[in-house]
Amino acid sequence: MSTQAGMKQSKSFYLVVAIASAIIIFITLFPFVWMALSSVKQLGELYTVPPHWIPDHPTMQNFVKVFTESNIPRYFLNSVVISVGSTALALMLAIFASYGFARFNFTGKKFFQSFVLVGQLLPTAAIIVPLFITLRVLGLMNTYWGLILVYTIITLPLSVYMLTSYFQAIPVELEEAAVIDGASRLGVLFRITLPLSLPGIVAVLVYAFVTTWNEFIFALCFATDSSVKTLPIGLVEFSTEFTTDWGAVMAASMVMTLPVALLFVAFQRLFVGGLTSGATKG
């Protein structure tokens, strides 16, 4: 059925492929086109029946509003600090844990690996109450550290899983040679294993950053002060019970989507490779 490279394909094959591709592209992209168009419309034009496809008088007023009259700039900074911090922490923990799982045999290894898996499977709603109490006891409510730690447990399990399979794919002989030459375990890890697993590291980085950047419900519960609130919360704040400033919401959505979109475009191949390798291997 599939990729018969070099074989001549019939006209109807290309017709079906073209139509299917067009439908998929339309469905996936249309909301973003509409978001972009709405973000540059004036208030009056947003609320016109029938709606205008192309704005008559494109304006940046929604963006100006988002950047000068809302908390979005501050939330953007908070999001960057929390996402970068949590990604760095998760990566560091994952590197050591994955190396331990990939290269050593020890009692309880199976137990610890299942424990990591449970962390991935556990519904977040189920631990939200005790996490709230834990953070309050530790004095970490409404702090960067609180959200950084909480986000680490969301991203750590899958990061450990991905990196372990990367480390296992690196021949042990390379490391043994270095050990014979007198390198320490840590030296081996940082000078030989890590550089060889760069694609895996990047996959984990992108995964952890995007996941924490997009996270909503933990931020809603554990960051109630504007000094630590993140962008997803900012987006919701444009809506009150009775009205929503749709122009500003669409402009803020653009601002929020841009970093993840750029990151994803830049690292797409590595990211998809790292993600799918586990699933196809077993």
Add this chain to the structure above:
Amino acid sequence: MNRTYVGLLFILPAMAVLAMLIAFPIVYTIYLSAVDANGVLTSKNFVNALRPPATARAFINLVVFVGGSIVFQVVFGTLTAILLNQNFPGRTIVRSVTLIPWVVPGIVAATTWAWMFHTEFGIINYMLTDSGVISAPIGWLTNKDTVMPVLIAINVWKLFPFVAIMVLAGLQAIPAELYEAAKIDGAHFWEEVLHITLPQVRPVLVTVTLLLVIWGLNSITLIYSITGGGPANRTLITPIQIFRLAFESFQFNTAAALSVLFVGVAAVVVAIYMWVIQKTGEAR
């Protein structure tokens, strides 16, 4: 040096963080669910959690939402994967574009779709009335019969790319010789799909479906930000109910009891799924 000791040392920091923020909360949830405000052992939290009709309603809604989403996610995802597995010019571009819904923040997807489904000024009502498909605008998100299907559709849009990319990886891992052998035997397109493609991507579909179930049980962002559970609890799901109990009514013990029940049911569902997969795997 003792290797047992070294290995444990490597995993220790990660395990410590997971113990503090996953193991401890689990144990503490169980404790909270079993005591009253003064720390005295009681079963009334479970009674309080189960008594309101909203609890059953929320659970049924969750099953409908997750089940409905998964069926369409897997079907559309697999069809997209089959398309992306063909050789045609522009394939890489289509693949990149397909992934976009999955990467954008859930909250952005939620607000954008909410704007598009807006009753008065939404583009969807305009397109449907203008083309004559419907005669009058529909209150998609306020009508109790349309709100759940609409939310399922948005959820499918958000996650079918993930299914597509995973199944595509599975398709590309199938050895070409299998198809060549089938060609020689004179197999038709659908025979190839049935006897080669599906059995070969089965492990991927199993993994993906399990992930979709877990993410589905977790999906709170989309529904909470679009409807908040309304209208009239039509889209109330258990995670939102737990959230509300804890952070709007501040009934931590009742919320904990509901959490325990929720995790218990979720664990049973996942266990049954794994068991069925294993059974059918052996039977083949």
